[in-house]
Amino acid sequence: MAAEIIYGLNSYFTFRIGSELFAVNIGNVTKILGLTETTKVPNSPRYFKGIINHFGSVLPVFDGRLKFGFPETEPTKNTCILVLVVEIEGHPVSTGVIVDSVEKVLIFEPEQIKPAPSIGKGFNNEYIFGIATFQTEFVIILNIDKIFSEEEINLIIAVE
């Protein structure tokens, strides 16, 4: 599976975790999968859900709720796995994130995206690319390369 990141698009894919509306650049999204049984990898942190068989290759899957500091809940029929491509050490790597629901694709021009303010409440500013508004709601645009950076992952694995 040769997944590639498409750069330079100004469309953003939005999804919901808890009540918050998050977005990632559409160039990083490759697929949306229904929630399937994951195979747990021993000795990994709780927000690393496990691995799944993704058309013959191994796809690591993270739990978005736990990763972004939300309480764990039972999956609903809207729960799904968002397959993203992130850049690790210069190579595109596929990874899955479980989200509560996927919403729509929105277009934001660069000037519509404001830098992230300090909102505290467990959100680390580093991981946020910027904030935009859609109708009356804030959309948190994530910096996913940062979220899934290798140090971060190694850190994840090291936690026992």
Add this chain to the structure above:
Amino acid sequence: MILFQERFKEEVKEYFERLETGLLLLEHDTENFQAIDEIFRLMHSMKGSGGMFGFDLLSDVTHDLESLYEIFRSKKMSINSEVISFTLNSIDGLHHLLVQEPTEEHHLLAKKMKAETQLLINKLIPSDEKFTKNDGPEGKAKDRNANTDDQTTYFISFKPDENIFKNGTNPLYLIDELNALGECNIQTFFDFLPDLSEIDPGKCYTSWEMFVATAEETDTLHDVFIFVSDKARIEIEKVSAGNKIHNETILADFLNSRLNKEFWTPPEQQPTENETADELFTEEEPEPSNEINEQEKGLKMISLPNSTVNTIRVDSLKIDQYMNLVSELITAQSRLELVSSKINQPDLEMVTEALDKIGRQLRENAFDMSLIPLQSIAVRFKRLIHDLSKSLNKQVELVTVGLETELDKNIIEKLIEPMLHIIRNSLDHGIESTEERIAKSKSSVGIITIKASTVGSYVQIEISDDGAGLNPAKIRSKAISKGLISEQDKLSENELFNLIFEPGFSTSELVTDVSGRGVGLDVVKRKVQEMRGTVKITSEPDKFTMFILKLPLSLSIIDGLLTRVGEYYYVVPSSGIKKIYAVNQQVLKNEFRQVVELEGNQVPYLNMHEEFENEIDLPENQIVVTVSFENQVFGLVVDEVIREYQAVIKPLGKLLNAQDIFSGASILGNGQLALVIDTNKIIQKYS
């Protein structure tokens, strides 16, 4: 263009290998003219295509080497071992010159190599003879107008096969090359040109007839066409001595006689030194009037495609992709089987079964494709032995048995280094010096044997030498001095031998250039273990030392045991498994340390159920799978052993790099994943 350059690089590397093979053949049989021809041809193509793709330095140096081999090809002298060694070294140099953007260093290297080659040529051939005969074709062209009396006018008819473009030949280059040899009068013919509607732009419909006045011999003219000789109809005929390009009467007469299929007698023949050679040549080369020969040639052209394609080159990435697809197919297939058995519909079952059969064949086929014979790396060994035996001043011969044995390409690549290391060791430490061998009344020529064979799903490679053998006492004292064992330790001979695989162990008293730089056989052992293989050593003093490597056929498919721990499945590779025992929780619980007694032995264990945090309760009865690593035995406690399982290993990917106790995951029939346990790592981590 970059694509072509990459392909060219690949090709050149193959040329290097073939050159080495040829040279090593020559070493044994200096009269092997076939090999000399092959070397010459390889150099010629390297020169040509090197220039075309912008590897000018490579092309430049090979030009000189080609001149060197022209001496042997023309049988002026026979080749000697000095030249062979020189050429082998030059090939090493050429490796470095295989760069598109050469630096100052590269230029210097090229210059040095050229100078050395010229020096050798000068040494072999007295200088007065050299310039007329042994310079490359280009060099000679410069003085082509010096003396028209030395020239001969030839007629050349060049009718390329219509498929000539398909091998990337541009006929115009050949004509340019001819033009460089001397004055030309070229006519182009479009006799074969079909109607516009039928023209295939990928085909060549053009043919040429030309007169060339040159001081070169017919051989040189033939050399121009050396690479298209089977892709084109080429006739070369002598028209007249001297440059008659501007003498239209003679040219017209010649063409007339050709048309009327008359025998052409060159006018006013002056006896020249080329004469005899040319006459000989015209006998070999059929006259256009000779109809039988015409027909033969026609036949030859028709039968061309047969001789061309027996193998195709495929990017190994494509093969990997193909393998992946096939294993996906197998996975999908086993899911289909599961579904089909539920539905219980005879028609569906039949299709499923048929698909299963094809799937299995396809898998075997795919597997087969990714295997390459060990032979492909044998040249490296021969080369090493050739070079080293010279520098160590020992006489050594290599005997190979069963090198047609096939292994996964990835394994072969990883195998080169450890095998070279072992051979280097055998040469340096194993085989004694000639005097020593004679004193021991052995044959003065030492023998290194490489023997390969397939044993089950493993390939066994034995590398042995008939040298001094290992000295257990010496190893023992050395190991004690290095602190690897203590004075009191009692080790069997085998255990002692195995010590030489320990890091930092090197028995050579002198650190030689060849081996014994501290990085020793431990590297060999590590590399082999990385491929899930094993290495053993046996020896008898003054008789032999033998390294036995056992390697899996493939890295991507392993035999394993499918086990269940809680709700998840794990695959334990069969290679390390010793025995399987059923145990009761009581036995495990009672132990204070994590040790279980099995058949009277204390075996450390890891209860995977506890370690891998399961939501399911610990079952009353569990299974201990004992695995061995080096000399340790270790128990893996699982809930259930399901069955033997051939696992297609999928890498876990970058994100999970840190999870090193698993070497990958395998997709089960139901689409679920089972993690494959790396037994070596798990033992290292937990024991």
